[in-house]
Amino acid sequence: KAGVTQTPRYLIKTRGQQVTLSCSPISGHRSVSWYQQTPGQGLQFLFEYFSETQRNKGNFPGRFSGRQFSNSRSEMNVSTLELGDSALYLCASSPTGQNTEAFFGQGTRLTVV
């Protein structure tokens, strides 16, 4: 069974631009969560999607958004990039999100210059 796939692996963007990151969950998993990992703040929850609906949201500004498609693939978008958005963005999938551990992808390393 293929694992969680995140694309691209690396990304360099300029301040003010926008970026879209993609996550393909494990087949059959309907819950997809996104986390931001930085040296200063650690791992912080962005949002969780289940069956195309955002079910939970972390404490991030509105510049961070996401969506989930009918095949459970998810994208997250960051608009008007700031230097502080430089981070490793991790996606995690699980069958339902509840009562189960999540499986993580290898992340997308975003650098904002």
Added chain:
Amino acid sequence: AQTVTQSQPEMSVQEAETVTLSCTYDTSESNYYLFWYKQPPSRQMILVIRQEAYKQQNATENRFSVNFQKAAKSFSLKISDSQLGDTAMYFCAFKFTSGTYKYIFGTGTRLKVLA
């Protein structure tokens, strides 16, 4: 609010020795899940072990075991017979059983296994 604290930023251990990583957490919930995840240089978070709070028995997975002290809100990870491949960042994480399905992670412990 739930918090997870890992007080050891870095640790090292000799190959084949045993090491214990500490984790404490704070919650008013009576039922929840606790996890240890490993993040090697490849960046992928890998589940090491999981513990349900309602289970008194400590979880074990091969060379990995936990010491879960619910009253003390402590969840330490013991790695026996350490191997070079155990070198990684280790994160302790808390998860609710209902409502919100997010993980709350600690700040991590960087473990280096020395040959």
